[in-house]
Amino acid sequence: MKKNIFIYLLIIFSLILTSCSNKTNNQAMQKDAADKAFEESIDLKGINSGKKSEEEQGKKIIMNSVALANIAAKLDIKLAGVPTTRLGKMPERYKHIYQIGIAMNPNMEVVKTINPTILYSPDSLKDWLDEGLEKHKIPHKYVNLRSVDSLYSVTKELATEFKKLEKYNILKEEKEKFFIEYNKKISNKTKPKVLVLMGLPASYIVATKNSYVGNLIELAGAENIITSDKEFEQVNLEYILGKNPDYILRTAHAIPEVVNQMFEEEFKNNSAWQHFYAVKNNKVIDLNSKIFGMTASFDYTDALEDLEKIFYK
Template sequence: MKSNRLSLIVLLCATLFMTLFLAGCGKEDATKNGTTKTVTYEGQNYTVPANPQRIAVLSNSVLYLLDATGGTAIARVNTNDKLPEKLEALPALGQTANINMESLLGLKPDLVLGLDSQHSKYKDQLNSNHIPYILINYDGVNDNIPLMTLLGDITNHSDQAKQQIETYTKKVDTVKAAIKTINPAKVAVLRATGKGVTAETNLAITAGMVKDLGMNNVVLTHLSDTTKDKTVPYSLETLTQDNPDIIFIVTMGKEEDITKAMEKDMTSNPAWNHLKAVQNNKVIYLPSKLFLLNPGLQTPEAMARLVQDAYGITVDLK
């Protein structure tokens, strides 16, 4: 009897071992067969479907680049800007900063692409629904090429991504070449909203492009190298002392509110009219579409506009 009982125990143990072994082999084989893959972005690895078919995108800035690099999305977010027809036809998931998670989950995405600054609050819901996601740091124009590379890797369209990167780089180089012999302008980049006026650091979109174009941003003389803010307080008194050749003004919000803020902080003061940029008609208001948010593939065109406004040089990017 003891012998039979012992044999039964041995048999059960052997069966359990084989079950666990085969389960482990099955998991390993799934990876080898390509059900998932690992992609790297900004030094971090992400496990994503090997061939994602249902990518939901929570930022239209990322959506444009995904489309340009050969990827296909199943959703977008609302925007006031005109989208290409095929992107406009996608179901909308609400505003970038306020995603309708019920709609998102109902689409059953196999991958979600969002922005770390906007969508970290949805991590728990995505995790609990076992949906892979990548939340991207997409702040400056220098993020464009790494992001296109990532999207090409995700969608298995690396060749198309490389072509886009090559075209993009060539255009940026064309803009820079047009001013390589020009004495750099001294500029101030202001951010005007309904709440007031601040100045941009190199971490902001327009000031970042100004830096890449070799212009001198006067606000940097007042900052430490460790500054991590995109905008900083900046008074008319300080602007008067810096007295730049050009004042770029990036706007955000309603025109009426922006005008009131500018009047309160800057233009209603007589000192405003004594600024070199004002006297030379070099106060330039820039549209938010290209200069508040990352312009993505339109970055070369945005940089060309800055060159045109600053130096009167037209750059042909065709």
Template sequence: MNSARKTMFSVLAVLLVIVVAVVGFVSFSKSNQHQAKKPRIVATTVAVTQIAAKLDLPLVGVPKSENQIPNRYKNVATVGSPMAPNIEKIASLKPTVVYSVSVLKDQYSAAFKKQKFNAQYLNLDTVSDLKNVLTSMGKKYDRTKQANNQIKIINHTIKTVRARQTGQKPKVLILMGMPGAGYMIATNQSYVGDLVRLAGGQNVYTDSKQPYLAPANESLAAKNPDVILRLEHAMPKVVKPQFDQEFKTNAIWAQMAAVKDNRVYDLQQPDFNATANMHVKQALTKISNWLYPAK
């Protein structure tokens, strides 16, 4: 009987060792698989870093920019400016995906393809596009809850600014300044044009495809907007004086109701940019207040 018990205990002991070993191996394998699947994400624009921060995503590379990068990425490697990313630096980070924005795709897609990067270009042309990006990235990285929270904030802001709209829609002219190159006119197809639409304004320049048009004095003279928005797209210390000089020397501006009524507003980063970002709430609220000032 004692011999039988000893044999039974010996068998149980061996089985226990086997079970522990198998469990340990499975856990180790799952851990390795998790590490292998863990994304190494590089963001090449500030807007993408903002989206990543709201979705609580880790990044291994961020752009170098005068605009503030979310604080959680302050110690992350920089990969050059959004307009001129450092391809070699990105490659050294061994990214599983590199995110940029669709408006920059033509600029450096060839360089990304040459390095065989998994490059993804996010469409941030409108507020609706931004919500779609949040939804898709939320699903991809198991961040649906975070994505839905951000979409709720955006939708609530849209509802709030719509409730402020009364009477006739103000006529709005949107200008996008560029360092050393004067300015362009932003149509309804641009991001700021979309903000104006949501805030209840009527863009005086519309187009079926083009987000920006070249200015012409003859055309401008016929518009007479109620409000003028001047987007400082890049290098505001250069663009703002350019705008001021243009409005001072070109007599056409003094004839406009917006100038006469002091309803000319400068759109500055980080709340405003050429593409959508996570400052939608602040941007929409400001434009709404400019179009429909409290009485």
């Protein structure tokens, strides 16, 4: 018994020491690439050449996320502006609409030029956007897109505002039909224990059930080993080792090519990860960051089907 405890403490020490060392090295290696990608100059003048803004019932609407643009497309809402993106999939119908730059750091001069009636944005971007939106007096509203249910709440709100309830009701019926079939497939299955890592350039955090990815894990019938009232938590290696999840799922918040490299370096160079059941059994899965992101989207059906295959087949 004492021997087991001693081994356990050695592993904990190894986890903490190795992780701190590797994280410092990895952050140094990745920071330049991340900064370069984030600060990359976007030639909006060139991108917006020949593009236009459209009005919906006399209102100029900017959707400051791909997820919100997809909601607008589902409801057949005309837009005046959309974000510039390389990660998400912008609906084809908005390819001719003015772009305002990346969602976390939109070009406020371009936003002002559009002169929107309202700019909608996920509330997860509030800390990045508040100062600029207030300074330039841009009318705006933040919405919650942290779960599938909140996705439909926002969709209903927009459908009501822009008289598109008929289209919303169709979407709602499709959702209900999907979950009836999906829940049948996963019923009576053994719930796996899951750790979800959300990668940021040069670092990573743990996604709880209050994040969108965490919500997907729960809907797929699995157990998130991290219980918290927060959306994300810092990595607590001692706690994670004690829970020893069946699966470790990894996804990227932004710049996936940088984040994926960071994860590879971390799991390769930090020998502490080799103590985890999920690593020993090849159950470390890199999720498609286009559908496993920070905000809910109608791709949730694809995401849940992916999780069903991972957990139960």
